[in-house]
Amino acid sequence: IRKCGNPECQICLPPRLPPDVFSQLHAFPDPVPGEDGHYKGFEEVDGTDTTEEYRPSLQQKVPGLAANSHGIPFAPSAQTARTVGKTVKCIACDKPRVIYSTHKLTTQDQMILKRVFDLYQYSCGCELQELMPQERERAPKISALLDRVFVRANLHCTSPVEIPYFSAGIFPSICFYCSDEAVEQIEGAYPTCESCRANHILPFKRKNVENAREKRKKTRK
Secondary structure (H helix, E strand, O other): OOOOOOOOOOOOOOOOOOHHHHOOOOOOOOOOEOOOOOEOOHHHHOOOOOOOOOOHHHOOOOOOOOOOOOOOOOOOOHHHHHHHOOEEEOOOOOOEEEOEOOOOOOHHHHHHHHHHHHHOOOOOOOOHHHHOOOOHHHOHHHHHHHOOOEOOOOOOOOOOOOHHHHHOOOOOOOOOOOOOOOOEOOOOEOOEOHHHHHHOOOOEOHHHHHHHHHHHHHHHO
């Protein structure tokens, strides 16, 4: 997604390129299928009007894949969250979404990832692989990185902050439901803000829920 270029915009960061260079940039084109069954090359569609009709993530999913699948080829966990140690914020709800990987990122990887997020805007439910260059050989480092880093594809703006965000133990404390920073930490529960505590059930951690169940069972006996 191309930055809007408006210096007063509250969503896009100011462009780093000189104004005369930035004004010549086109929005990154959507994939367009060619007659040979493959997508057309970047040069062929750059500067043309395209739609999201043929975007891979909108096409039919692989048979047998659950509709609510996270779309990650490994288990998104506290460990795979700590491996990257970074999140990306949704432009709509402003919640931080965890970036997962089984491979520790190099300093260069971290710099590439930052540049990618400076250029593109993320929203809940999108996959980082949607940013994959159509011609991988033209951007091998970005392509290699996007083969290794993932965000959950089954998130919505109404989804709470992911549990690995908290269990990783490396991210700032925020509200489980809305990501507000003004939170209260209640023992045995994930942090919540005053407003969400009034409107939601207190989100207890799994081990505390299991302990409470065991206590109830013993009491009944």
